[in-house]
Amino acid sequence: MKHNWLGLLLRSLLPLIGCCLLLGLITGAYGWSLAAGLGAYLIWHLSQLLRLHRWLKEYQPDVPPPDGHGLWGDVFDSIYQVQRRDQRVRGRLQAVIDRVQESTAALRDAVIMLDQDGNLEWWNRAAETLIGLKTPQDSGQPISNLIRHPRFKEYFEKGNFQEPLDIPSPINDRLHLQFYVTRYGNNEQLVLVRNVTRIHQLEQMRKDFVANVSHELRTPLTVIAGYLETLLDNVEEVNPRWRRALQQMQQQASRMQNLLNDLLLLAKLETSDDPAETQPVAVDQLLQSIKSDAQALSGERNHRILLEADPRFRLRGSESELRSAFSNLIFNAVKYTPAEGEIRIRWWADGKGGHLSVQDTGIGIEAKHLPRLTERFYRVDSSRASNTGGTGLGLAIVKHVLIHHHARLDISSEPGKGSTFTCHFPVEQVVGR
Structure with a gap:
């Protein structure tokens, strides 16, 4: 050239x-x-x-x-x-x-493109139907000005889009929408919005069914347990052939009551997004109380339970919910740790927030089971239910309590070497003394 x-x-x-x-x-x-x-x-x-x-x-x-x-x-x-x-x-x-654009315009799901500042650049027709976006006056507007739900604002400002967000539609409270946000290009964002109203209705029906059935079963079960207790209090007058049967019936009735109590608690947790009460909780004192109960649960198996709790930091939230979550983690460690094993409980805080870890030297869990551990009734081994007397709802309760407190649960485990369950609470939930 x-x-x-x-x-x-x-x-x-x-x-x-x-x-x-x-x-x-x-x-x-x-x-x-x-x-x-x-x-x-x-x-x-x-x-x-x-x-x-x-x-x-x-x-x-x-x-x-x-x-x-x-x-x-x-x-x-x-x-x-x-x-x-x-x-x-x-x-x-x-x-x-x-x-x-033609293919996305035909989608039933809303597709929204945002620039790096979170301003609207383009959207399809479904976004106008589900969210109420209007052309052209909304073009260039920040999406947070048009979707004013507090949970959406918090979700968008945090920028952690690993999990989708479910909120009602800003134009119709009867519609429930699920938001997926993905970053691309030069920090632009693609928002996919699905109509999950039917799924939400089915989930609500399931929750109502479980709560109602649990509540209705509670009364007759209380009556049965009461009569069994009365009979066993007068065990001398009972035919010796029935004594063992009555003891087993009382044991199973107690187990059934624990299951109903856990179901009712889980149903209560699922019906709200925030704790029932919010106040500074002395985590060190709470853990000391749970440790005493865990030592009693250990009994003759003689577990070595160690507690390290920094008394300088409290946790803002519901004491009853936190007690339920922490006790489930600690009692699980006792149930699945062999005799003479060690359980280490630790509470501390740093610049990233508050942290509670429960580490045991138990039987451990295979990696394939870890993602599903917080599902209700999920069992790593079905035979473990009868051996430990658990309900299969403990970690599901822990998950929902942590959601109420804007926290997350990390699980690490190795078969034969034990497990570590760590709760991470955000900085705003931690209160210094």
Whole structure:
């Protein structure tokens, strides 16, 4: 390419220099003739350069560059070829964009594109139906100005989009929407909004059913347990053949009562998003009380239970809910740790928030089970239920209590080496003394 440009330059200069020398031969002024010729040549180049400058300054994609000849003709032709190639590429890209917009416009789920500042750039028709976005007045507006639900504002400001957010529609409280946010490009964001009203209704029916059935079973079970207790209080008057049967019936009735109590507690936790009460809780004292109960539960198995709790930090929340969550973690450690094993309980706080860890030297859990441990009634081994007397709801209760307190649960375990359950509470939940 360099040789071509050099050849064009030489082919345009040589005739000019030849004419200047011929004019100098006639006039006898070789220097002035050559200077005048080169000056005219430079002025012509400057005029072509000014034409190019004006075209670039007033550039329009569909307007071709000016005509020219010689060296500048080749320049303008090259620019025109690049312009045509760019037009073809832009045409293909526009066709792809049009197809994407047509396909997303046909979706029942809302699709919203935000810039890096969280302002609305584009959305499909479903976003207008589900959220109430309006064209064109909402374009460029911050999405938090249009979706004013407190949970959405908190979710969007934190920027942690690993889990979706479920909230009512801002234009219709009977619609329940699920928001998925994904970052792409230069920190732009893509928001996918699904209508999960039917799923929400089914989930609410399930919760109501469990709560109602649990409540209705509680009364007859209390009556049965009461009569069994009365009979066993007068065990001398009972036929010896029935004594063992009555003891087993009382044991199973007690287990059933624990299950109903856990179901009712779980139903209560699921019906609200926040703790029943909020006050600074002395975690060190709470853990000391739970430790005493755990030592009693250990009994003859003689577990070594160690507690390290920093008394300088309290936790803002519901003491009853926190007691339920912490006791479930600690009692599980006692149940699944062999005799003479060690259980270490630790409470501390740092710049990231408050942390409670329960570490045991128990049987451990395989990695494939860890993601499902907080599901209700999930069992790593079904035979463990009868051995430990658990309800299968303990970790589900822990999960919902932590959700109420804006916290999360981390689980690490290795078969044969024990498990560690760690609750992480945000900084705003921790109160110093």
